[in-house]
Amino acid sequence: MPINTKLKLFIGIAITAIIVYYSIGALKGLHVGQLFRANINLSLTVVSVAIYAYANYVRGLAYTRGIDRDMDRMTALQIVGLGHAANMVLPFHVGEGLRAAFFPPGYSAIRRTKLLIIPAFADFAAIMMLSILAVPFAGFKDQNLLEALWILTFLCIAVFILFVILIFLLPRLHSYIDEYLNFDTVKMMFWVVLSWILLLVSTWIGLVAFGFPWVASIRMSLAVFAATNIINFIPATPGAIGLFEYGTILGLGGLGIDQTTALSASLLLHLIQYAALLPLGMFLYIKALHGQYGEALSKMWCTNRQKNTKLKLKRTK
Numbered sequence: 001m002p003i004n005t006k007l008k009l010f011i012g013i014a015i016t017a018i019i020v021y022y023s024i025g026a027l028k029g030l031h032v033g034q035l036f037r038a039n040i041n042l043s044l045t046v047v048s049v050a051i052y053a054y055a056n057y058v059r060g061l062a063y064t065r066g067i068d069r070d071m072d073r074m075t076a077l078q079i080v081g082l083g084h085a086a087n088m089v090l091p092f093h094v095g096e097g098l099r100a101a102f103f104p105p106g107y108s109a110i111r112r113t114k115l116l117i118i119p120a121f122a123d124f125a126a127i128m129m130l131s132i133l134a135v136p137f138a139g140f141k142d143q144n145l146l147e148a149l150w151i152l153t154f155l156c157i158a159v160f161i162l163f164v165i166l167i168f169l170l171p172r173l174h175s176y177i178d179e180y181l182n183f184d185t186v187k188m189m190f191w192v193v194l195s196w197i198l199l200l201v202s203t204w205i206g207l208v209a210f211g212f213p214w215v216a217s218i219r220m221s222l223a224v225f226a227a228t229n230i231i232n233f234i235p236a237t238p239g240a241i242g243l244f245e246y247g248t249i250l251g252l253g254g255l256g257i258d259q260t261t262a263l264s265a266s267l268l269l270h271l272i273q274y275a276a277l278l279p280l281g282m283f284l285y286i287k288a289l290h291g292q293y294g295e296a297l298s299k300m301w302c303t304n305r306q307k308n309t310k311l312k313l314k315r316t317k
Contacts, residue, residue, distance in 0.1 A: 044209035045272065048202045052276035055198035056081045058191055062119055066188025071104065078102045078284045085281020088239040088274055096120070102288060118185075122192040127229045128156055130196055134222035138255070148230055200225050206272050210265045220252055224269070227251035244270055 060076030068076075079099045086095030100112045107115075132153060135146065204221035208214055228247035232240050248266030249259055257265075 039211055040268065041209040041211075044205055045268070048205040048209060048272050049276045051198055051205060052202040052272060053280050055195045055202065056084060056277075056280060058198060059195035062122065062188040062191040062195070063115070066191055067118060067184050068115060069184070074287070075102065075104060078288055081277070081280045081284045082288070085277045085284070088277050088281075091238050119188065119192060122189050123196075125156075125189070126193045126196045128152060129193070130200065131226040131229060134200075134226045138219045138222035138226070144250070152230065202272065202276075203269060206269045207265060210268050212265075220255060220257070223251035223255055224248050225251075227254075239270070239274065241270070 057073075057077055057080075060073060060080045063071045063076040063079070064073050079102045082102055083095040083099040086098050087093055088095075096116070100116060103112045103115065200221060203224055204217050207217040207220050207224070212220060224247070227250045228240075228244050231243050231247040231250075234243060237243065245263060245266040248269060249262045252262040252265065253259065
């Protein structure tokens with residue numbers, strides 16, 4: 001095994017061990033039994049799961065009705081759904097990179113990269129916009145989160161100013177802007193924002209299913225949305241296990257919810273995410289295997305069988 005590969009493997013194992021250690025520390029106060037003893041509304045939980053899954057379909061419309069009209073809706077859903085499902089079981093947001101494999105085979109590497117980066121910036125902008133708007137409506141008072149929001153806001157402004165300067169200095173970047181900053185990009189942004197609003201609604205319904213009042217849950221969902229999504233910018237454990245729970249405690253704690261109740265509610269919200277994304281991801285993966293990827297795998301297996309047969313014939317001779 002090459003030294004570089006061994007070094008990467010060692011660093012990866014070390015980082016994973018550190019993340020697991022701190023995740024266990026974040027979850028040590030969680031009383032799982034309390035969740036099962038809680039009076040959870042299963043019907044509302046199913047509704048929350050359905051809305052969360054549907055948000056992935058809406059996110060896919062950012063391609064088909066936005067920046068890539070040539071893409072069909074199933075392919076767009078595979079790109080979005082499989083990427084999110086992979087993030088739930090793999091660390092460091094690896095699913096974001098895996099999405100590139102599910103673009104149509106005729107797409108060049110440059111086109112795939114553009115179609116990954118542009119919506120990713122749109123996601124970031126949507127999260128920041130909704131989070132900044134969420135804090136005053138939620139009545140959230142936690143100074144740590146407010147400081148983080150202000151820092152991220154000023155960083156966004158600084159990056160935007162730098163981006164404008166680079167547009168004028170780099171002709172190639174200017175040509176990219178001419179190509180992608182159009183009405184289709186505005187449509188893409190609309191579908192991206194709508195998908196995040198649906199995720200916010202799913203969180204609201206999930207909190208109501210846990211037992212919180214309908215009106216009070218609106219404020220709670222806004223606080224949880226802001227806290228968890230800002231913390232989720234840190235690429236760490238699969239499904240942000242530990243970080244998501246910490247963000248929920250931070251959000252609900254700012255509204256006076258005790259830590260034990262907040263931890264139990266965070267577990268339900270996290271289970272809703274897994275219940276929505278893992279079955280969707282499995283379905284889309286099987287669908288992909290029966291499509292063009294299945295044909296590619298069949299060809300690969302046939303090629304390997306032919307090579308093995310030739311090697312056996314050579315050995316017998």
